Amino acid sequence: MEKINLRAVFEKSGHAVFISHLDLMRAMQRAIKRSKIPVWYSQGFNPHIYLNFPLALSLGVTSKTEFMDFAVTEPCDYAALTETLNKAMPEGLKILGIAEPVFANKDIGFAEYTIEFKSDVPSEEMLSALENMMKADTIEIDKRSKSKGTVKLDIKPHINITGTETASGLLHVFVRLPAGLELNINSNVFIDTFAALSGIDFTSVYAERTKILCLNGENFR
Amino acid sequence: MLREQIEKLLPLVKSPSRYIGGEFNSVVKDKSKVDVRFAFCFPDSYDVGMSHLGMKILYSLKNKRENFWCERVFAPWPDFEELMRKNNIPLYALESLDPVKEFDFIGFTIQYELCYTNILNMLDLAQLPVKAKDRTDDMPIVVAGGPCVCNPEPLADFIDLFIIGEGEEVNLELMDLYAEMKKKGCSKREFLEAAAEIEGIYVPSFYDVSYNLDGTVNAVVPNNSHAAKTVKKRIIKDMDSVYYPESFVVPYCEIVHDRAVVEVLRGCIRGCRFCQAGFIYRPFREKSSDTICRQTKSLCETTGYEEISLSSLSTSDLSDIDETLRRLSEYTEEEKVNLSLPSMRIDRFSKELLEQIQKVRKSGLTFAPEAGTQRLRDVINKNITEDEIMRACKLAFDGGYTGVKLYFMLGLPTETDDDIRGIAELAEKITDLYYQNPNRQRGKHIQISISCATFVPKPFTPFEFEPQASIDEIKHKQKVLLDSIRSRKRINVSWHNYRVSILEAVLAKGDRRLCDAVYEAWKAGCKFDGWDEFYNYDAWMEVFERLGTDLDFYAHRMRSYDEISPWQHLDYYVSKDFFIRENKLAHEEKTTFNCREKCSGCGVSKAVGGACFGKN
Numbered sequence: 068m069e070k071i072n073l074r075a076v077f078e079k080s081g082h083a084v085f086i087s088h089l090d091l092m093r094a095m096q097r098a099i100k101r102s103k104i105p106v107w108y109s110q111g112f113n114p115h116i117y118l119n120f121p122l123a124l125s126l127g128v129t130s131k132t133e134f135m136d137f138a139v140t141e142p143c144d145y146a147a148l149t150e151t152l153n154k155a156m157p158e159g160l161k162i163l164g165i166a167e168p169v170f171a172n173k174d175i176g177f178a179e180y181t182i183e184f185k186s187d188v189p190s191e192e193m194l195s196a197l198e199n200m201m202k203a204d205t206i207e208i209d210k211r212s213k214s215k216g217t218v219k220l221d222i223k224p225h226i227n228i229t230g231t232e233t234a235s236g237l238l239h240v241f242v243r244l245p246a247g248l249e250l251n252i253n254s255n256v257f258i259d260t261f262a263a264l265s266g267i268d269f270t271s272v273y274a275e276r277t278k279i280l281c282l283n284g285e286n287f288r
Numbered sequence: 289m290l291r292e293q294i295e296k297l298l299p300l301v302k303s304p305s306r307y308i309g310g311e312f313n314s315v316v317k318d319k320s321k322v323d324v325r326f327a328f329c330f331p332d333s334y335d336v337g338m339s340h341l342g343m344k345i346l347y348s349l350k351n352k353r354e355n356f357w358c359e360r361v362f363a364p365w366p367d368f369e370e371l372m373r374k375n376n377i378p379l380y381a382l383e384s385l386d387p388v389k390e391f392d393f394i395g396f397t398i399q400y401e402l403c404y405t406n407i408l409n410m411l412d413l414a415q416l417p418v419k420a421k422d423r424t425d426d427m428p429i430v431v432a433g434g435p436c437v438c439n440p441e442p443l444a445d446f447i448d449l450f451i452i453g454e455g456e457e458v459n460l461e462l463m464d465l466y467a468e469m470k471k472k473g474c475s476k477r478e479f480l481e482a483a484a485e486i487e488g489i490y491v492p493s494f495y496d497v498s499y500n501l502d503g504t505v506n507a508v509v510p511n512n513s514h515a516a517k518t519v520k521k522r523i524i525k526d527m528d529s530v531y532y533p534e535s536f537v538v539p540y541c542e543i544v545h546d547r548a549v550v551e552v553l554r555g556c557i558r559g560c561r562f563c564q565a566g567f568i569y570r571p572f573r574e575k576s577s578d579t580i581c582r583q584t585k586s587l588c589e590t591t592g593y594e595e596i597s598l599s600s601l602s603t604s605d606l607s608d609i610d611e612t613l614r615r616l617s618e619y620t621e622e623e624k625v626n627l628s629l630p631s632m633r634i635d636r637f638s639k640e641l642l643e644q645i646q647k648v649r650k651s652g653l654t655f656a657p658e659a660g661t662q663r664l665r666d667v668i669n670k671n672i673t674e675d676e677i678m679r680a681c682k683l684a685f686d687g688g689y690t691g692v693k694l695y696f697m698l699g700l701p702t703e704t705d706d707d708i709r710g711i712a713e714l715a716e717k718i719t720d721l722y723y724q725n726p727n728r729q730r731g732k733h734i735q736i737s738i739s740c741a742t743f744v745p746k747p748f749t750p751f752e753f754e755p756q757a758s759i760d761e762i763k764h765k766q767k768v769l770l771d772s773i774r775s776r777k778r779i780n781v782s783w784h785n786y787r788v789s790i791l792e793a794v795l796a797k798g799d800r801r802l803c804d805a806v807y808e809a810w811k812a813g814c815k816f817d818g819w820d821e822f823y824n825y826d827a828w829m830e831v832f833e834r835l836g837t838d839l840d841f842y843a844h845r846m847r848s849y850d851e852i853s854p855w856q857h858l859d860y861y862v863s864k865d866f867f868i869r870e871n872k873l874a875h876e877e878k879t880t881f882n883c884r885e886k887c888s889g890c891g892v893s894k895a896v897g898g899a900c901f902g903k904n
């Protein structure tokens with residue numbers, strides 16, 4: 068059977084941000100099944116819809132730049148395919164576009180986030196707390212690794228803050244973090260570290276992933 | 289709006305997607321455009337409740353009506369409950385995220401006794417008084433249905449009205465009545481009085497219960513002219529025309545039964561004497577093969593599930609099971625959907641069925657002989673023979689199976705040590721059969737697992753009169769069983785916790801005076817009693833002791849045939865005379881025909897107007 072590999076860019080927002088990575092796989096399989104597109108099944112005793120997500124997204128994070136790899140068994144019009152799939156998607160999951168994959172999972176190097184911190188503390192105070200944190204020589208965290216147990220890691224050199232904005236009671240941070248096979252720091256690590264070091268009681272924190280980049284700096288696609 | 293508050297807490301709890309709604313096929317309506325809002329509560333976790341078929345049926349049925357909005361509510365897991373209480377978030381419904389205390393109805397489905405404390409806990413989380421008498425006219429009407437309401441007396445203080453029998457028609461009648469009376473501005477009492485006139489509605493506060501000196505019930509008498517002397521259960525006559533959902537809500541997180549389900553028949557022809565479901569769901573009614581296939585297709589297409597299961601008390605009793613399975617597998621193979629077949633009887637086990645089961649998963653096969661000797665199987669009217677068990681095992685071993693799981697009950701009426709030893713002997717014989725089978729899988733040993741539940745006598749069964757075995761008797765029986773197993777390596781034995789079964793027995797056959805115990809147990813922190821990690825036996829026992837509740841009286845006493853049972857004013861059409869007859873036959877070790885072979889005159893046929901089966 069013909070197998071044409073495809074990569075969809077999709078949005079995860081609203082209720083859907085609380086779907087865990089494992090559950091996302093199931094939700095997408097079911098949506099694809101409902102859509103009746105000519106999807107490719109893994110072969111064997113118990114065939115399943117083949118799906119692969121190049122980069123996991125932390126629970127609670129919104130994104131318009133998530134990727135999902137799947138395959139179809141016949142050539143399709145990508146716009147029509149997108150439309151058909153979207154009719155079967157649950158609220159909060161939306162296919163934004165479909166194309167043939169260019170890069171491989173291992174090419175992924177970084178991800179960019181916009182993070183909104185909300186607090187009763189004035190925004191200037193939040194901003195200077197962030198600046199203080201970034202002035203330190205090192206920012207050590209405990210990182211769990213499969214082989215070594217918990218290890219100390221200095222994440223300071225890996226946090227790349229590309230901009231900040233303040234509004235009343237709000238601080239927006241634009242940050243680039245490593246997301247590769249070698250080193251992956253998800254947005255929650257950054258948020259938790261900032262919360263712990265600043266001691267600020269945030270009333271809410273919203274994170275959105277805005278970009279996934281290759282090691283060479285190109286947009287992942 | 290609670291949304292923001294809830295979303296803030298979700299990252300802190302296990303499996304948060306179950307607390308925020310938005311699942312595919314969940315029904316969201318404009319609340320300003322509906323007349324009646326119904327919060328359908330399942331008093332257990334989302335994972336358990338979302339697997340429950342009855343809830344799916346009634347949810348879709350109600351939402352099909354434009355002017356009704358039914359939403360789902362589950363018991364939050366204790367981690368989330370704690371956060372809800374701390375942040376003053378009231379119990380809310382998943383579709384609108386509105387507090388359930390603002391709804392017209394709060395409806396519980398009660399599937400097992402061990403969820404009673406969860407009902408109270410959910411009402412309390414909803415920020416409502418748990419006792420019906422303390423709830424005022426501006427609060428929701430609290431209703432309950434499901435199999436346990438065949439004896440709802442231990443919950444009588446907490447629920448405004450019970451729905452007896454099958455819910456498809458009566459739920460709509462109740463909501464229609466409410467819509468009409470709400471417009472007129474009637475009081476809660478006026479509504480309950482009008483509701484009591486609907487067949488199948490039982491308003492417990494409209495009945496007075498008096499007791500004899502020995503503690504047994506003296507009489508249950510209506511104290512309101514609108515209440516009938518006995519309340520009859522509701523029955524759906526035709527399974528082909530009864531409403532069935534075209535789609536299910538598709539959860540994000542994994543639930544217990546994560547698949548599409550088609551109910552293929554209701555009731556059971558068998559009449560196993562311990563089985564409450566076998567009597568309260570009578571008579572046997574089935575769907576045609578056309579209906580089953582149509583509903584399968586619709587559910588698969590609208591949910592995207594990769595597995596469909598046929599549901600009933602005994603699927604192999606479907607008249608045209610072979611034809612139905614043939615047509616179904618044509619469809620499911622084409623669509624790459626798995627077809628799973630639970631509830632198959634040993635005596636109907638065939639090569640074809642085995643092949644069908646194997647397509648889905650090759651995990652162990654499960655059979656339920658329930659008792660170890662033919663004598664005891666005759667007592668309980670489990671009409672299967674040792675030959676049939678052996679034949680089924682042989683087929684399984686031929687088909688490559690290297691293990692079977694066998695379900696038994698301990699503490700059945702008339703049981704002797706010989707019957708217990710019979711369990712071990714049966715398992716040993718199956719082991720021998722395996723090793724003698726030239727077609728078995730080479731080089732593999734057999735693994736038999738024996739799982740023993742404790743017999744719990746239930747209302748509306750021929751065994752409702754019987755005592756439950758005491759803890760010492762059960763311990764003795766367990767020892768006898770262990771001592772009589774020779775191949776310890778090949779045969780593995782496990783049991784359900786007896787301390788749970790005893791609570792089940794007390795609540796199942798209890799009367800109104802147990803409301804206090806349920807209340808006090810909840811006050812003492814009991815909840816999720818059906819979960820090993822939460823069940824607090826000592827707390828329950830402490831409450832029983834404090835209140836002077838005599839467990840022997842409720843659970844371990846032989847009840848005489850003429851004793852008035854706490855549930856005698858509820859009529860499930862199966863007559864008490866029939867249960868007495870069946871009880872006597874059990875003690876004579878005599879079996880009864882199944883309904884298809886010969887009608888035994890249980891009394892249900894009068895409810896369907898004539899014979900249950902064409903000819904009898």
Ligand code: SF4
Binds near residue numbers: 571888891899901
């Ligand atoms: S009336 Fe006869 S056939 Fe009908 S359920 Fe009772 S025993 Fe079975």
